Amino acid sequence: MSVKKATRQAFGEALVRLGEERQDIVVLDADLAKSTKSELFGKKFPERFFEMGIQEANMLGTAAGLALCGKVPFACSFACFITGRYDQIRISVAYSEANVRIVGTHAGIAVGDDGYSQQGLEDIALMRALPTMAVIQPADDVETEAVVRYLADHEGPAYLRLTRQNVDRIHSEDYVFRFGRIETLRDGKDAVIFATGAQVAESLRAAEALAAEGISVRVVNVATLKPLDVEGVVEAARACGGKVITAEDHSVIGGLGSAVAECLAEHFPSRMLRIGVPDVFGESGSPADLYRKYGLDAEGIAKKVREFLR
Amino acid sequence: MHPVSPGTPRADEATVRRLEEIARRLRVDIVEMLAKAGSGHPGGSLSAIDMVVALYFQVLRHDPQNPGRPDRDRFVLSKGHGVPAVYACMAEAGYVSREELSTLRRLGSRLQGHPVSSFVLAPGVEACTGSLGQGLSVAQGMAIASKLDGEPFRVYCLLGDGEMQEGQVWEALMSAPKYRLDNLVAILDYNKAQIDGFVKDVMDIEPLREKLESFNWHVVTIDGHDIGAFLRAMEEAQATKGRPTFVIANTVKGKGVSFMEGVVDWHGVAPNAEQAARAIEELKRS
Numbered sequence: 001m002s003v004k005k006a007t008r009q010a011f012g013e014a015l016v017r018l019g020e021e022r023q024d025i026v027v028l029d030a031d032l033a034k035s036t037k038s039e040l041f042g043k044k045f046p047e048r049f050f051e052m053g054i055q056e057a058n059m060l061g062t063a064a065g066l067a068l069c070g071k072v073p074f075a076c077s078f079a080c081f082i083t084g085r086y087d088q089i090r091i092s093v094a095y096s097e098a099n100v101r102i103v104g105t106h107a108g109i110a111v112g113d114d115g116y117s118q119q120g121l122e123d124i125a126l127m128r129a130l131p132t133m134a135v136i137q138p139a140d141d142v143e144t145e146a147v148v149r150y151l152a153d154h155e156g157p158a159y160l161r162l163t164r165q166n167v168d169r170i171h172s173e174d175y176v177f178r179f180g181r182i183e184t185l186r187d188g189k190d191a192v193i194f195a196t197g198a199q200v201a202e203s204l205r206a207a208e209a210l211a212a213e214g215i216s217v218r219v220v221n222v223a224t225l226k227p228l229d230v231e232g233v234v235e236a237a238r239a240c241g242g243k244v245i246t247a248e249d250h251s252v253i254g255g256l257g258s259a260v261a262e263c264l265a266e267h268f269p270s271r272m273l274r275i276g277v278p279d280v281f282g283e284s285g286s287p288a289d290l291y292r293k294y295g296l297d298a299e300g301i302a303k304k305v306r307e308f309l310r
Numbered sequence: 311m312h313p314v315s316p317g318t319p320r321a322d323e324a325t326v327r328r329l330e331e332i333a334r335r336l337r338v339d340i341v342e343m344l345a346k347a348g349s350g351h352p353g354g355s356l357s358a359i360d361m362v363v364a365l366y367f368q369v370l371r372h373d374p375q376n377p378g379r380p381d382r383d384r385f386v387l388s389k390g391h392g393v394p395a396v397y398a399c400m401a402e403a404g405y406v407s408r409e410e411l412s413t414l415r416r417l418g419s420r421l422q423g424h425p426v427s428s429f430v431l432a433p434g435v436e437a438c439t440g441s442l443g444q445g446l447s448v449a450q451g452m453a454i455a456s457k458l459d460g461e462p463f464r465v466y467c468l469l470g471d472g473e474m475q476e477g478q479v480w481e482a483l484m485s486a487p488k489y490r491l492d493n494l495v496a497i498l499d500y501n502k503a504q505i506d507g508f509v510k511d512v513m514d515i516e517p518l519r520e521k522l523e524s525f526n527w528h529v530v531t532i533d534g535h536d537i538g539a540f541l542r543a544m545e546e547a548q549a550t551k552g553r554p555t556f557v558i559a560n561t562v563k564g565k566g567v568s569f570m571e572g573v574v575d576w577h578g579v580a581p582n583a584e585q586a587a588r589a590i591e592e593l594k595r596s
Contacts, residue, residue, distance in 0.1 A: 052485060073451075
């Protein structure tokens, strides 16, 4: 685990490579191009980059119009701001069957110092509720590159959730992204942690610590949050004795924890623990301090799993 | 393209008479459709129909025999509740059958209460609308796409006056001139009334021309029921380079049916059988 990169950075770099190969890729941003890293594309392909100013609603509608005329638009902003324009995503994008790639960076409480107003904590819940919307959150830079490539040809609207902070690389360079499928990163039998985004690397570290204590925990990366890999989730829960933990930097309401709970309640009722941001507003602080406070780092996850299995 | 529309805004007398005759017949279709559905928006459909007919059968380049062709002109109906005017034109042009009009708003019908873009790529149902204020942004995206591809088509967007109160409309009004979208035409069906009352009382949008000019649009004001004037405005828009054109079309809510004209309550209430019969008799006499 030596390479560390923010998935927004990997996104910006992948977009440039994709733009070189594909003339139909267009990118829009709402005055956050420096932060979302879409400016890398903008500098290389200014004629296909649209700086929309602080007009997220207008940007989403414009992206929909571009998509309806055959372009493949990536519309970028912070997760909270772009999914906050829900009505535009609902009608102009999703209902219109416009193949817009909605990109929300600065996901979760790890945004840190800026505080709650900039922290996307409900975006997965919002996007998951929309028919036809795919929801994807890569775990590291390698997976981000693979997902961006996948999205160039995905049929239908999609939401891509990315981190502000650096995350550990956990995939090898030859990794192949499989849309709609979970990925088992570590085997185990006492319990399974379904994790997404930054919590994947944290969960792997937690599992390592728990292994030293004789607790065998499976770690599963859920990059595609919608459509959820129902078969894969049920199989993993069954293999781990119906002891299921979810870990995500998102509200415990409506995110990965809810998606897994909905799935297992119907197909394989399990004992569950949802690790995430509880039903509270976020707050300012360093990402490390916030992860410590909410138990979203490896130590916090290990502690909660230990208590859960006691 | 298909002879249903010459695809040019030429405003000679014979053309205007032909379009007026179509509009007169389609007004009857609108009233019948809404009466059968038992709900819907007659006021704003009747105020818009003259302009929608002129777009459909004269201005727009489109081909009902080949709906998806990529070089067709695009028409976004931002005031989605006026969709009966579009459905009537779609039937007249052959995108749907006349019989299908009677399925409006019924379970299983392709003719939803507000436009959906999924069933046929016809002008007016190019994008889903109905949540007001969104259409001009979508039309802007289409106009940008056309520019990127060497301008194979032009884009038209019909807005309602009530939705001019939405912030997103003003975002699009600010951005379209930035991108010098002279292939984009916004048309305002200014019938002066919305659900809760007259626009000037609910939330006045005036002084409108001054606002639009200060946003750097080319602005034309017309009588939206004067088809000749409408075609000349479209001609003027085509000749205007470097910036988009906004047509303020003054219209009458419920135009053509005496007891609906200018009456706020006919925004979103369908006529009953007796009212529809009276309206149709009036329209056929006119």
